[in-house]
Amino acid sequence: MKNWHMMLLGRLVIGLGGENLSVAQSALIAGWFSGKELAFSFGVGLAISRLGSVLNNITSPMVANVASVPVSVFLGVGMNAISLMLGIILFFLDRKGTRKCQRINEATAGLTESLLEENEEFMEEDYYSSTRPSSRDNERPNLQQKESVGLRDVGRFGILFWLLALSCVVVYGCVIPFNNVASGILLERNYFQDSHTNCVLEYPNECTCGSLQVSNKAFDPDGNVCHFDQFTAPLLPSSINITNTQAAASSSSSSWEYTHYDFENLKKGDIDCNDPFWADACTKDYCDALKTATEMAGRTMSIPYFISAALSPPLGHLVDKIGRRAIVASFAPLMLVAVHLTLALSNLSPILPLVGQGVAYSLFAAVIWPSVPLTVDERLTGTAFGVITAIQNLGLTIFPLVVAYLYKVARGKYIPSVEIFFSTCALFGVVIGILLNVMDARRGGKLNARANNNNNENEVFHVEKEQHEGGYITTQLVSTSDSDYIH
Secondary structure: OOOHHHHHHHHHHHHHHHHHHHHHHHHHHHHHOOOOOHHHHHHHHHHHHHHHHHHHHHHHHHHHHHOOHHHHHHHHHHHHHHHHHHHHHHHHHHHHHHHHHHHHHHHHHHHHHHHHHHOHHHOOHHHHHHHOOOOHHHHOOOOOOOOOOOHHHHHHOOHHHHHHHHHHHHHHOOOHHHHHHHHHHHHHHHHOEOOOOOOEEOOOOOOOEEOOEOOOOEEOOOOOEOOOOOOEOOOOOOOEEEOHHHHHHOOOHHHOOOOOEEEOOOOHHHOOOOOHHHHHHHEHHHHHHHHHHHHHHHHHHOHHHHHHHHHHHHHHHHHHHHOOHHHHHHHHHHHHHHHHHHHHHOOOOOHHHHHHHHHHHHHHHHHHHHHHHHHOOHHHHHHHHHHHHHHHHHHHHHHHHHHHHHHHHOOOOOOOHHHHHHHHHHHHHHHHHHHHHHHHHHOOOOOOOOHHHHOOOOEEEEEEEEEOOOOOEEEEEEEEEHHHHOO
8 A cells, every 4th residue: 555644654653753762762871871981872872773774774775676665664663673672671671770779879878877977076177168068968968859850941951052952953964864865866976877978769769678678779879889887877768658458468567556657758757666567567677777776875875874883882982081072073064064065076986975974973973962961950861862852853854855955956966956955064063063162161161071070960979987096987978970880
């Protein structure tokens, strides 16, 4: 069954589920790995996600060509079923870990309270003044206190958060929408190019190859047979008119989707290679070449995600060590400007630009998501991830519409207008990144600091007692990150 509205409904359901899943995953990672491991943990998660994208880009065209498009879609259904089962397992693991941390927090908080009261007379007054602002009760750990979160709290997000959100929109706007049309761009630019020769078919109003036409060769003006390389699309008839009578004469006509094919001005968009009429009876050479080119484009367009999968964990670990998040958030889109201008204005192989896109994507992802918890209160982390994801998806809704408009205006061409648009998005990312560095410097440089300098929140306190030679006992608060209890 082919139903446009049902397809749109399915896309809506996938969008709702996928983005909620993304927000939940980000909040879980931020909660369990706050501190020095945050960027690395995000990197591992992104690596696994990108490997899934690589697998999809390679296998989906192959399955669709060997079997059918519905079969490749049901393969995705199976992968979602596996994701559901893993999500259920994760729920129980998270609940178990949370309860364990709560028990530890309650025990250490009670011990801290009793020891502070017991040894209060032996503690130096300057120790209290250096560790507590004014009231001892205000500084003692209160790990059970929880505050409610509302939508009005979004208004309390600072300028750093909103700059991160804008940067996320424009940078991801030239990565994810590009991947959506990358196959078409690579086919047009490299693997299925239009023929620019003066060759014409011997019978321009008849099929080219298949059960309805054994051979329909192309000739140049001098009468020589034209030979096209593997990256050039075979010529199509200028028009065809296959009637019911002709369809009945073909042994394979029973599997055709229609019994009458009438095109006065046949174009590429009219060819549906999933229809046996085109794939086996009329334009077999064209459909065979298109299938081969599509698989090649699928492998090539997987390069950025493969690079991202390989580099995200080590880059995340590096960011945890050296910081410089805002600086990297400026440099990554600068790389993307060069990548998309190269694809738009040159005839170079797409391999190197796509490697560059993979590196830039890895760098940006390694800093943008771990930076979110650094710009908001800890209790608002989940809300912040939800807001930034919503803003990102708003952009990812608008940008494909812009791409479609540019494609239509260019009469079915992606190059160069669509790539110029992606370059412009990346350029905006550079400008926003510069502003992010300026504002971060004015607010203490938290984004560019190393992870251990930011690990002042999400701490569990315990007490260390020390017996001195004079016989008296002192106590001190020692902090430990929550993530130490989940290993």
